[in-house]
Amino acid sequence: MQQMMMHISRLGWAILLVLLTGITWQLEAADSGSEEQERTGLQIAPRLGLAIEYGGFLLEDGDYTSRLRRRLEVDALQYGKHIIYLEFNEDTFFGTPKEKWEFNLMRYRLHLGGYRYDLGDYYLGVFLYHKCNNPFLTKNFDSYIGRNRENLYFASAEFLSKGMRLGMKNRGIKFDSQKPFEFLGRWNFETSVNKAVSK
16 A cells, blocks of 8 residues: 555656646747747647546446546647657546445556657557556455456557547537537547556
8 A cells, every 4th residue: 555655646746747847838938929939849748638537336346336537648748740648547446345435446547658649630659558456455355355456567559539538529520500419420439559568
């Protein structure tokens, strides 16, 4: 538990540093009055996506009763069509055999560092992917037996449409306010190939 909390603390400080640097850079760019330079030159933290979701399970699965999900997407650096990025996807599962609101599991899906090339409506990229499950040990649930634990690292390649990213779901859609119902004519997808490099 102590190691996990230290890991979370380091990630938090790293994200805060990137955000503060990006805010400072964008303020300086605005003061310079050169929009063309800001658009085509090196940009620090040009884009941030954040989502928080919570929901319960109608049918309990593995003693889970509910889940809190947090997602963060950070384009840390961008130069023209080249993007260096980080992504954090964290789920906290609640519910144990004896207590519905007790912490059960924390699951991470992290892009620890990635590169994307902007193809217009799509991205092509490579990234280092970390996947881990950390079960909580509590007074009522103090065993790892029968519980899913993971700690894996992958070298990965990806291809995705921009609509798969946070805040970009409506990209390319032209809404017709005259129609009560319409097919939006836009499909989004994401695919990746992963090779385990550490277990």
